[in-house]
Amino acid sequence: MKKLNYNFFxxxxxxxxxxxxxxxxxxxxxxxxxxxxxxxxxxYHEKDPASHSFRGITPRNKPMFGPPxxxxxxxxxxxxxxxxxxxxxxxxxxxxxxxxxxxxxxxxIMQKNRKMLKLKNLTNGPAKLTQAFGIDKKFNEIDLIKNKxxxxxxGKINFKIARSKRIGISTGANALLRFYIKDxxxxxxx
DNA sequence: GGAACGATTGAT
DNA sequence: TCAATCGTTCCT
Numbered sequence: 260m261k262k263l264n265y266n267f268f269x270x271x272x273x274x275x276x277x278x279x280x281x282x283x284x285x286x287x288x289x290x291x292x293x294x295x296x297x298x299x300x301x302x303y304h305e306k307d308p309a310s311h312s313f314r315g316i317t318p319r320n321k322p323m324f325g326p327p328x329x330x331x332x333x334x335x336x337x338x339x340x341x342x343x344x345x346x347x348x349x350x351x352x353x354x355x356x357x358x359x360x361x362x363x364x365x366x367x368i369m370q371k372n373r374k375m376l377k378l379k380n381l382t383n384g385p386a387k388l389t390q391a392f393g394i395d396k397k398f399n400e401i402d403l404i405k406n407k408x409x410x411x412x413x414g415k416i417n418f419k420i421a422r423s424k425r426i427g428i429s430t431g432a433n434a435l436l437r438f439y440i441k442d443x444x445x446x447x448x449x
Numbered sequence: 450g451g452a453a454c455g456a457t458t459g460a461t
Numbered sequence: 462t463c464a465a466t467c468g469t470t471c472c473t
Binding site for chain 1: 464465
């Protein structure tokens, strides 16, 4: 297990989105470690009409323009948080939305956070995994290399990557910037 | 100052 | 298919 570093994130957003598949999101909590294998991502570029960064920098999307390897957590629909990893060099916006993970460790804690027992529904959506991990606005703009929330790789690929249109957006909807592990049951929408 | 809307989810 | 629910952004 090797922790992903700044160099990994300081690259083209689409490339990072693809290579994040099969890596492990790890959060150290006082009650134990939460681990989820990333099985679904979406890429959001600076000039992408679907991206928050499209109309330039604002107080909310500021982290997207910041250094790579940091978190961008935003609140949406009045009740949900979504977790992104910032990509590209400082000054250029870019982020990868983590849309789904496969529960690996700390499952009882995730079940408690989600108030739900069914493994399949625990983390198979962007706002579901943040709820399972307890990720909220306190995690916005934190350094994912130096804090309790990290991403690790084992360097092995034993799955096929599928590609599709992104979900839940209206403008720029035809771009194939969603990536997921083929046949993985924890992908939000296969 | 006001209004429209959203990178969603869960229940009906 | 639809309500829940509120911060952000854009318009006046």
